[in-house]
Amino acid sequence: AMHRVPLRKHQSVRKKLRAQGVLSDFWKSQNLDMVQFSESCRMDQ
C-alpha cells in the first residue's frame, strides 16, 4: 500500500523576479554574491 502525494510545479521565485527585471537587485538586497565576483575582486585588489 503506497501513498502517492501529487506534486504541483509552480513558477519559481527566481523566474518571477527575473521576469520582473528585479533579480539582480534581489541578489544585492540579500547580500548574495551568486557569481563569486566579489571574491575575485578582492584578490585583484
Place this chain on the structure above:
Amino acid sequence: STNEPLINYLDMEYFGTISIGSPPQNFTVFFDTGSSNLWVPSVYCTSPACKTHPVFHPSQSSTYEEVGNRFSIHYGTGSLTGIIGADQVSVEGLTVEGQQFGESVTEPGQTFVNAEFDGILGLGYPSLAAGGVTPVFDNMMAQNLVDLPIFSVYLSSDPQGGSGSELTFGGYDPSHFSGSLNWIPVTKQGYWQIALDGIQVGDTVMFCSEGCQAIVDTGTSLVTGPSDKIKELQGAIGATPIDGEYAVNCATLNTMPNVAFLINGVSYALSPNAYILPDLVDGMQYCGSGFQGLDIPPPAGPLWILGDVFIRQFYAVFDRGNNQVGLAPTV
C-alpha cells in the same frame, strides 16, 4: 537548537498539500529531504510573509495540543522563529496523530513573501530536527502507517507544470525509472548524505577525484558545490556571469559537455538539456546554469548538493530501513 537547512527557496517548484488539525486546515508545502521539521505560518505571526499565506489557527482545531517550547531555524536569507504545537497531520489519506510541528511567529524579511509555498515538511533524519521534535516520516513509521520504511521522489521534466511529479510514502514505483535501482549507503544520518567517487565534465574527472560527500536534497533545486569548484565548472560548460547569475548562449547547448556524477561505481550523467534551465524573458530565450556555488563549512561540509536538477533525471528512493538511497534514470 538551531540548524542550517540548505534551502534555496528561490528555485522551489514542486509543492504538495497537507492538512493540519480538525477540521483540517490546508497548507501548500514543499517536501524537503534537507531538513527535518514541519512548520507552517501561525496566527501569531505578524511578518509580511504571513499576510500573503494561510496561517494555522490552533483555537480552531479540536485535536490541537500546546507544546509551547520555542524553536528557531536559520536559512541563508534570514531566520524563522516560532513555537511548537502538536496536532494530527494528514497527507493524501495518511494521518499522523500527535505530530509536533512549528507554528511560525516571525518569518525572514522578504524571504517567504514571494514564495508560493506556505511551509516546509522535512524528510531528513531526526538528528537534523530543530527543537528535537520527531519528524513526520518517523511518526509515519512508528504509527505503522507505511508498509515499508521508504519514500521516493519522482520529479517530472514535463514542461507543462511537471505533471505526474509525486512523492510516494511506503514504497517506490518502478514505472518511473528504467533498469534497476542502484543502492548507495548513507554515510551520515542527518541529511541524506552519500559518497561521490568523482565528478566528470566531458571525458575528464575534474572534481572530487579523491572522493567527496554529497547530499540528495529535494529542498535544493539546483546542483550546488564549493564555490571555487563551481566557478571552474561554469567555465568548463561555457557559462558566464550575466546579470548576477551564470548563463550560457542557448545556441551552444549541443556543443556543451555532459556533467557526470560517479557514485558507487555508477555514472549519473546530466546532459546540457538537464542542467541548463531555460526561461523566456521579454520574449528572449534565456539559458541559466543549473549549477550554483554554495560553501557549507565544516563540520557539515564541504558538501555537493544533488537537487531537483539531478532528481529530475534520476528517480530517488530514500530507505530508512537500510539507510540507503536508490537511484535510477527516470522515464
